Amino acid sequence: MMLDIHASGVYVIAATPFTDDGAVDTASVDRLIDFYLSHGVTGVTVLGIMGEAPKLTHAESVALTRQVVQRARLPVVVGVSAPGFASMGALAKDVMDVGAGGVMIAPPATLKTDDQIVAYYANAVEAIGPDVPFVVQDYPYASGVVMAPSVIRRIVADNPSCKMVKHEEWPGLDKLTALKSLMADGSMRKVAILCGNGGIFLPHELERGADGANTGYAYPEMLVQLVKLVKSGERAAAHDLFDRHLPLLRYEQQPGMPGLAVRKYILKRRGAIASDAQRKPGVKLSKESIAEIEFLIARLERNH
Numbered sequence: 001m002m003l004d005i006h007a008s009g010v011y012v013i014a015a016t017p018f019t020d021d022g023a024v025d026t027a028s029v030d031r032l033i034d035f036y037l038s039h040g041v042t043g044v045t046v047l048g049i050m051g052e053a054p055k056l057t058h059a060e061s062v063a064l065t066r067q068v069v070q071r072a073r074l075p076v077v078v079g080v081s082a083p084g085f086a087s088m089g090a091l092a093k094d095v096m097d098v099g100a101g102g103v104m105i106a107p108p109a110t111l112k113t114d115d116q117i118v119a120y121y122a123n124a125v126e127a128i129g130p131d132v133p134f135v136v137q138d139y140p141y142a143s144g145v146v147m148a149p150s151v152i153r154r155i156v157a158d159n160p161s162c163k164m165v166k167h168e169e170w171p172g173l174d175k176l177t178a179l180k181s182l183m184a185d186g187s188m189r190k191v192a193i194l195c196g197n198g199g200i201f202l203p204h205e206l207e208r209g210a211d212g213a214n215t216g217y218a219y220p221e222m223l224v225q226l227v228k229l230v231k232s233g234e235r236a237a238a239h240d241l242f243d244r245h246l247p248l249l250r251y252e253q254q255p256g257m258p259g260l261a262v263r264k265y266i267l268k269r270r271g272a273i274a275s276d277a278q279r280k281p282g283v284k285l286s287k288e289s290i291a292e293i294e295f296l297i298a299r300l301e302r303n304h
Contacts, residue, residue: 003102
């Protein structure tokens with residue numbers, strides 16, 4: 001199932017389950033995908049930043065992709081960002097061979113000018129092949145690279161295999177509006193825009209015209225329902241739903257490994273994975289953090 005410009009709904013950012021001793025937990029991979037499917041996601045992204053991609057070997061990455069593709073039977077996007085094009089191209093080839101629907105590429109921090117960014121994506125497409133659908137991951141907080149709407153327009157124009165932008169700039173609502181305006185007036189080819197950043201601005205992003213979410217909040221059913229409510233014009237209900245989840249979502253949205261630890265703790269608590277272990281290097285939640293999470297979960301469940 002190939003990624004295309006009509007991607008919408010919730011493409012969940014999947015965690016990578018590990019056993020307590022650091023091995024990929026294949027049983028929990030199936031359990032986690034079943035959990036996501038039961039809540040109505042429309043696609044799955046693996047090996048993203050919150051999927052601990054740099055901690056997996058090439059062989060593990062391909063095996064994980066194969067398992068998720070076989071279990072999900074939905075479009076599966078695989079993060080293939082890498083320091084060099086050789087490793088990026090090799091991983092892209094192998095994951096597409098096992099059934100991935102596309103790949104996601106973030107720019108490296110070494111890029112300093114608009115022309116360098118545009119050239120980088122041209123080289124990336126050469127490495128992965130012009131027929132491989134790809135996502136531009138626009139996440140300046142992590143990459144250090146700021147892409148203006150005009151730069152994204154050039155990348156999309158130069159590379160027909162670009163099917164989606166993962167919008168994660170913060171603040172970025174006006175940028176999202178600018179991209180939608182470029183598509184509306186015909187000066188930019190239509191691509192899907194799904195939003196990340198832990199979902200922290202999702203209601204407003206959807207109202208600005210985003211096609212859906214591309215994040216991994218541990219209550220994916222909220223994301224799915226939120227998209228449906230906004231798209232059906234039920235603005236007040238959408239914001240009421242989001243506001244009930246916002247304290248926990250905000251706590252989970254802490255950048256990097258602390259946020260991942262929170263997400264995995266909740267996924268384990270909800271029965272989606274057997275262990276909340278991160279492969280080293282990782283962090284463990286303190287008893288104080290766990291108590292805060294439990295308070296927020298209890299509060300959410302009371303107000304559900």
